[in-house]
Amino acid sequence: MSRFSQPQDSVFSALNASIGFDWRLGPYDIEQSRAHAKMLAATGIISDGDRDALLGGLDRVAAELDAGEFPFRDDDEDIHMAVERRLTEIVGAVGGKLHTARSRNDQVATDVAMFTRAHALATIQSLQDLQSTVLGVAEAHLDWAMPGYTHLQRAQPVYLSHHLLAYFWMFRRDERRFESVLGSTTELPLGAGALAGVNFATDRGLVARELGFASVVPNSIDAVSNRDFVLDFLAAAATCATHLSRLGAEIVLWSSEEFGFCEVSDAWASGSSIMPQKKNPDAAELLRAKAPRVVSRLAALHGVMHGLPLTYNKDLQEDKEGLFDVVDTLDLCLAAARGMLSGITFRRDRLADAASDQMIAATDVADLLVRRGVPFRQSHGIVAGIVREAVASGRSLAELSREELARHSPVLDDEYYSVLSQRSWLESKVSEGGTALDRVREQLAHARAELDGQPA
Ligand code: ARG
Numbered sequence: 001m002s003r004f005s006q007p008q009d010s011v012f013s014a015l016n017a018s019i020g021f022d023w024r025l026g027p028y029d030i031e032q033s034r035a036h037a038k039m040l041a042a043t044g045i046i047s048d049g050d051r052d053a054l055l056g057g058l059d060r061v062a063a064e065l066d067a068g069e070f071p072f073r074d075d076d077e078d079i080h081m082a083v084e085r086r087l088t089e090i091v092g093a094v095g096g097k098l099h100t101a102r103s104r105n106d107q108v109a110t111d112v113a114m115f116t117r118a119h120a121l122a123t124i125q126s127l128q129d130l131q132s133t134v135l136g137v138a139e140a141h142l143d144w145a146m147p148g149y150t151h152l153q154r155a156q157p158v159y160l161s162h163h164l165l166a167y168f169w170m171f172r173r174d175e176r177r178f179e180s181v182l183g184s185t186t187e188l189p190l191g192a193g194a195l196a197g198v199n200f201a202t203d204r205g206l207v208a209r210e211l212g213f214a215s216v217v218p219n220s221i222d223a224v225s226n227r228d229f230v231l232d233f234l235a236a237a238a239t240c241a242t243h244l245s246r247l248g249a250e251i252v253l254w255s256s257e258e259f260g261f262c263e264v265s266d267a268w269a270s271g272s273s274i275m276p277q278k279k280n281p282d283a284a285e286l287l288r289a290k291a292p293r294v295v296s297r298l299a300a301l302h303g304v305m306h307g308l309p310l311t312y313n314k315d316l317q318e319d320k321e322g323l324f325d326v327v328d329t330l331d332l333c334l335a336a337a338r339g340m341l342s343g344i345t346f347r348r349d350r351l352a353d354a355a356s357d358q359m360i361a362a363t364d365v366a367d368l369l370v371r372r373g374v375p376f377r378q379s380h381g382i383v384a385g386i387v388r389e390a391v392a393s394g395r396s397l398a399e400l401s402r403e404e405l406a407r408h409s410p411v412l413d414d415e416y417y418s419v420l421s422q423r424s425w426l427e428s429k430v431s432e433g434g435t436a437l438d439r440v441r442e443q444l445a446h447a448r449a450e451l452d453g454q455p456a
Contacts, residue, residue, distance in 0.1 A: 018078045018317050024324055025079050026065045028114040030058055032107065032190065033083065033098055035210035040100055043203050050094050057091035058083075080104050080111075101198040102190065105224040105312040109189035112319060114211065116229045117185040119327045120178045120236075126334040127175040127240070128451065131168055133338045135447055138164040142444075143437055144348055145355040145426055146261065156363055157355045157426050158435040160346060161444070168447050170243040177236035184229040188213035192223035195311040225311045227301070230319045234298035237326045241294035244333050248287030251340070255281040260350040265343030268336075283340045290333050297322035358397045361425040362387055365397070368419050372411040382409045 008016075034055060041051035061083055064070040076082035081104075088095030141160040148158035188211065191197075191204035197220045204216040217223035254261035264281045272278035304318045362383050369379035386408050390397050398420045405412040418424065429435040433443070 013075075013077075016077065016314075018320065019072065019076045019082060021321050021324060022079045022108075023072070023082075025108075025111040025115055025320075026070075026083070027062070028111040028118075029079055029083050029107070030062045030065070032110050032114065032211060034058055035207045036102055036190065037098060038210060039203050039206045040097070042206060043201060045100060045200050045202070046097050050097055053091045053094045054087070054098050057087045057095060060090050061086050078104070078108075080107050101193070101200040101202050103192075103194040103198075103224075105194050106190045106192040106220075108316075109192075109224055109226065110211075112227070112323070113185045113189060113213075113229055116233050116323070117182060117212075120181040120185070120233060123237075123240075123327075123330060123334070124175055124178045124182075126331065126338075127171050127178065130334055130338045130341075131171045131175070131447075131451055133341050134164055134168045134171065135444070135451060137341055137344070138162075138168065138447075139444060141346055142440065144346065144351055146351040147354045147357065147360055148435075154354065154357055154360050156429075157360050158429075159426060159437065159440055160351060162435040162440050165440070165443055165447060167243070167247055170246075171240075172447075172450065174236065174240040174243060177239060178233075181229065181232045181236050184232045186214040187217040187223075188215070189217050189223040189226070191216060192220035195221055195224050221311050225308075227305060227316060227319050230323050231298070231301055231305070233323065234294070234301060234326055237330045238291070238295040238298045241291040241330060241333060244287045244337055245289070245291035247337060248284040248289075251284035251344070252281050252288060255284065259354075260347055261354075262344050262346045264340055265345070268340045268343055283336050287333055287337060287340075290329055294326050294329055297326050358420055359387065361397065361420055364419050364425045364428055365416060367428075368415060369409060369411060374409070374411065379409075 037046070037051050037054040037058070040046040041048050046054075061070070064086070070082075070086065072082060073085070076085065084095060084098060087098060138161040141164065144160040145157055146160050146163065147154040148156050148163065188204060188208040190207055190211075191202050208214070208216050217226070251262065251264065253259055255264060263279075264284065266279075268281070268283045269279045270282045272280065301319060301322055304315050308315055365386070366376065366379040366383045369382060370376050374382070386397065386400065386405070389404065389408075390400060398417055402412075402414075405416060419428075427436050430439065432439065
């Protein structure tokens with residue numbers, strides 16, 4: 001019997017069905033159903049014999065899903081109904097007992113929470129792998145000088161290791177964000193029923209333990225309405241993709257002939273269909289471009305959720321495709337970032353050449369005056385005058401004579417010239433977190449210890 005007198009319009013079915021994408025929840029749906037069946041028997045809601053029949057049937061359904069042999073039907077609306085339909089075909093009418101004390105509303109929230117947790121864990125692992133790669137590349141380029149930039153203008157020299165380590169810390173924070181996503185998936189929605197609880201004395205704690213949840217959602221209304229864990233995953237992913245995008249953007253710039261700082265390996269580059277000389281850093285470009293896609297999935301789900309009345313609304317079905325796409329996109333990008341970085345070659349000569357631009361030692365000259373007692377604001381003006389004179393006469397800073405310097409400031413002596421001798425500008429950045437080699441070594445050790453402190 002059905003409540004409806006007309007068959008479903010095929011266009012409505014196409015709009016309404018989620019099986020085209022939520023088949024990915026299959027393994028979680030099965031695991032959840034196993035736990036639910038065990039609980040139903042443990043509480044005397046079904047018999048042990050019914051439980052065994054259900055568990056046996058679920059094993060077969062799981063095997064079919066696993067092998068890609070599950071006989072999907074055109075009228076399967078979603079994975080939950082497909083599994084129950086197939087289970088009933090296999091075990092007979094007892095299959096219909098599985099949905100006792102359960103609604104698709106608490107079922108889908110549970111599947112999605114389990115999926116989110118599993119993929120947050122996998123992302124944490126990928127982020128650790130990437131951090132380890134970044135750390136390795138930083139260690140291998142410990143004392144390679146390069147210009148640091150602000151406004152994409154050469155600003156102050158840094159070591160390449162120091163620049164790369166900035167990404168280490170970004171990915172480290174991303175990892176923390178995904179750890180907090182785990183924290184938002186620790187409460188079990190199942191047992192809430194459609195919205196108000198169920199007419200049976202179930203044992204939600206038993207199901208929670210069985211499925212690895214720390215506790216149960218305390219409010220049945222919240223349990224079926226909540227998708228915060230998806231928002232949290234998407235938010236963490238959006239920030240992470242944004243970090244990857246900045247990395248990609250720098251590799252693109254640095255691979256250009258204009259910079260010439262690095263070259264991606266052939267395995268991570270493509271050629272041009274018309275220009276034989278081209279070697280394009282496509283992977284870096286795509287890392288750069290994927291972030292807005294990920295961010296848009298977050299914005300879209302906020303759009304779905306905002307103003308949505310409690311409790312379950314079909315709108316919530318829109319949580320899945322965005323989540324799945326972000327999981328796949330981020331997974332691919334993290335692996336690509338890792339692969340691309342592992343094979344990258346930096347060009348020491350080009351980096352050093354750019355870093356030997358004396359203009360980027362201007363702050364160091366200003367600080368020399370400060371050490372001679374000149375207030376910083378005043379010394380900034382004095383050095384600006386020196387820079388202007390050098391630029392106007394087409395000379396480097398060190399090419400100005402003692403006499404010329406004296407006109408700018410009486411306290412400038414020969415130390416002016418030693419400040420301008422290369423390494424000193426880098427090695428002068430001795431503050432904690434700065435680019436002086438000892439500080440970078442300290443930072444590397446800190447990073448290594450943090451990474452090794454991870455549970456494997
Ligand atoms: N396919 C649905 C979703 O993804 C499952 C829940 C359907 N619940 C309902 N009452 N129609 O959200």
